[in-house]
Amino acid sequence: xxxxxxVLVGAGPGDAELIxxxxxxxxxRADVVVYDQLVDPLLLTEAAGSALKIFAGKSAAxxxxxxxxxxxxxxxxxxxxxxxxxxKGGDPFVYGRGGEEALACRMVxxxxxxxxxxxxxxxxxxAAGIPVTHRGLSSSFAVVTGHEDPAKxxxxxxxxxxxxxxxxxxxxxxxxxxxxIAARLINGGRDPATPAAVVRWGATDAQxxxxxxxxxxxxxxAHLTPPAVIVIGDVVNLRDLLPGGETSTSAGATCYADxxxxx
Ligand SMILES: C[S@@+](CC[C@H](N)C(=O)[O-])C[C@H]1O[C@@H](n2cnc3c(N)ncnc32)[C@H](O)[C@@H]1O
Numbered sequence: 646x647x648x649x650x651x652v653l654v655g656a657g658p659g660d661a662e663l664i665x666x667x668x669x670x671x672x673x674r675a676d677v678v679v680y681d682q683l684v685d686p687l688l689l690t691e692a693a694g695s696a697l698k699i700f701a702g703k704s705a706a707x708x709x710x711x712x713x714x715x716x717x718x719x720x721x722x723x724x725x726x727x728x729x730x731x732x733k734g735g736d737p738f739v740y741g742r743g744g745e746e747a748l749a750c751r752m753v754x755x756x757x758x759x760x761x762x763x764x765x766x767x768x769x770x771x772a773a774g775i776p777v778t779h780r781g782l783s784s785s786f787a788v789v790t791g792h793e794d795p796a797k798x799x800x801x802x803x804x805x806x807x808x809x810x811x812x813x814x815x816x817x818x819x820x821x822x823x824x825x826i827a828a829r830l831i832n833g834g835r836d837p838a839t840p841a842a843v844v845r846w847g848a849t850d851a852q853x854x855x856x857x858x859x860x861x862x863x864x865x866x867a868h869l870t871p872p873a874v875i876v877i878g879d880v881v882n883l884r885d886l887l888p889g890g891e892t893s894t895s896a897g898a899t900c901y902a903d904x905x906x907x908x
Pocket of ligand 1: 658659683733734735736737738739740741763764765766769816817818819844845846847848849871872873874
């Protein structure tokens with residue numbers, strides 16, 4: 646019985662230090678590392694020098710290696726008795742197709758384990774000073790894809806209903822579709838004055854963010870390219886007050902003072 650296996654490891658949102666201890670242990674043990682576009686290249690230096698490192702090139706906009714070929718790679722090396730670490734940006738099960746890769750392994754009897762990671766859905770806003778929940782401002786959040794698989798029968802994301810269903814909305818892969826998303830949320834009843842932000846390359850040295858309102862965030866952030874997360878909700882105003890925030894406007898302070906006064 647070969648001792649090969651596949652371990653899906655969440656690499657975290659960008660900064661190499663945000664991988665988990667368990668993930669790092671597996672990475673150091675790996676014979677083969679199959680990694681994605683958004684993984685910090687520094688992490689690869691943690692793998693053994695002898696480990697085979699394969700770039701799978703997956704990003705929101707670019708799939709260099711077809712998904713079926715990635716499955717084939719993982720299974721081939723595991724069946725050859727190797728420990729295969731599938732290193733994926735953020736968390737493997739948050740828009741990472743980790744579930745598909747785990748199922749593909751299981752279907753052919755290859756052991757597959759998962760090490761969760763710090764998802765950009767929470768970490769990128771946090772790095773920009775935006776907590777996704779905050780007592781009194783937001784008690785719920787939803788993470789939504791802005792890039793639905795065009796092959797899906799029918800549209801899954803009902804933006805009009807989502808608009809008022811949760812306090813904070815976090816949209817991944819939504820840079821290109823932000824104008825439509827914003828319009829549909831407003832159409833569904835979300836206040837156009839709702840604070841909104843786009844955080845690009847969150848939790849990395851290249852981080853930049855732009856804030857505005859739901860009505861104007863698409864225009865204000867039009868120069869930002871992926872990867873970025875979009876955050877919509879009153880919590881965005883906290884970026885003026887919390888570590889990581891980058892603006893110097895008084896909107897956040899005013900918002901928080903109002904909120905504090907109400908308590
Ligand atoms: C295919 S999804 C993978 C998400 C990943 N599994 C996670 O949990 O973060 C890729 C998208 O995640 C978001 N993303 C990933 N890393 C990011 C970062 N450092 N800063 C901002 N957005 C990021 C972007 O929306 C990007 O298009």
